[in-house]
Amino acid sequence: MNITKRGEIWHLRRRVPKGYASVDPRREVVISLRTGSEAVARQKAPMLWAEQVEVWEAMLDGDTEDAEARFAAAKRFAKARGYRFLDARKVARLPVQELLARIDLVASDEMRDPLGADSLLGGAELPLITVSRALELFWGLARDKTLGKSADQVRRWRYPHIKAVQNFVSVVGDKPLADLTIDDFLDFRDWWVERLEREWLTPNSANKDLTHLSAVLRRVNRDKRLGLELPLEDLGFRQGKAARRPSFSDDWVRDRLLAAGALDGLEPQARAILLVMVNTGLRPSEIAALRPEEIRLDDPIPHLLLQPIGRVLKTQNAERVMPLHGVSLDAM
Known part of the structure; x- marks a missing residue:
């Protein structure tokens, strides 16, 4: 790092990289290291240079008509300069010393982009996100x-x-x-x-x-750090007592669902899923998501393996082994 001493204070001095010429027209940048100690200056220089690069990156992001991108860039810019982004009303209520520090930085030779005022003085407008x-x-x-x-x-x-x-x-x-x-x-x-x-x-x-x-x-x-107060509390409806779901009787399943031709109108895979449900109680989504290696038909006891591989199971107990028999085995 090229550091030089001006008076009693050390400064970092480097050329502005070509990639940032569109947002900073200077040939070189001089950044105060705010110390009279050369050893401390050499420790601080890499960190302050990294912060300067962050500032240029934020400027590039802010060089756009997109309100969301410019708002995000203003926040990045403020952070890179060691400040928290605040809207203009909150900036106006800052202690005088901090407010003047922000104004001095915006007015300094180090600041050559409107994004500086947007970020440090709260000029960036909240994007209109619908x-x-x-x-x-x-x-x-x-x-x-x-x-x-x-x-x-x-x-x-x-x-x-x-x-x-x-x-x-x-x-x-x-x-x-x-x-x-x-x-x-x-x-x-x-x-x-x-x-x-x-x-x-x-x-x-x-x-x-x-x-x-x-x-x-x-x-x-x-x-997105919009800071909005959204009135979303106490909007829900009181739940009544959950109704008990009626069960299917064995006779109804045999005489209706499993009657000859009763399921002919279903697509073959949908029909197979329904039949597998009959003797396993598995959820339709669990059956539809089965992978070939989870279908064990050649084992002494044919079964299915429900595993959280390639998908997320609804609960921890949903990982299980399910034996197959009757119409469910036939369908598989």
């Missing part, structure tokens, strides 16, 4: 939710989020998240009340929509 745009962002932000899932499991995980957002937009419109009010969410809740009465649905149907909508909005608000 509800539908939030859903697009959610898929990338919530990648942790799909780890280990099969393609079909990912598809089934995505669907209720899509449905919830589409329902919400159909009621209140595709508004920017910053414009959402408690009235919007109460209107959506009222819409669900009408559906529950009209279509004889259970409260669980509405609660699932509210849960998945909240998951999208909360994740985007948090991970």
Whole structure:
């Protein structure tokens, strides 16, 4: 690192890399190391150079008309300079000493890009992320939710989020998240009340929509650091006592489901899945996701292996061995 002494203070002096010429027209950059000790200066120089590179990278990201990218770049820029990004109103309420330090840095020769003011003085505007745009962002932000899932499991995980957002937009419109009010969410809740009465649905149907909508909005608000206060509390419906599902009698299964020709209208694999369910009680998705090596028909006791390989099982107890017999064995 090339360091030089100006007066009593050491400075880092280096040429501006060509890759950053579009955001910094200087031939070289001089950065104060804020120390009179050469040893300390040599320790600090690599770190401050790395921070300067981060600043240039943020400038490149901010050199765009995309509000989301510029907002993110302003935050990166502030962090690289050792400051926390704050909007203009919060900057105005800072202690005078910190406020002046930010202003001095923006006005210094080291700062040659409008992004400096955007990041340190809160000039970057909050991007107008609409509800539908939030859903697009959610898929990338919530990648942790799909780890280990099969393609079909990912598809089934995505669907209720899509449905919830589409329902919400159909009621209140595709508004920017910053414009959402408690009235919007109460209107959506009222819409669900009408559906529950009209279509004889259970409260669980509405609660699932509210849960998945909240998951999208909360994740985007948090991970994009929007700092919005979204009124998502106390919107759910009280669940009644769960109704006991009626069981199929042996006679009904034999005389109806297994009657000659009863399942001829089903596609062959769908018919096989239904028949495997009869004597195993497995979920349709578990059967459909079976891999060839999990189907053990030549063993002394034919069976299926349910394993979390290439997919995620619903619970820990879902990993199990399931013997095959009767119509389920025949179907396999």
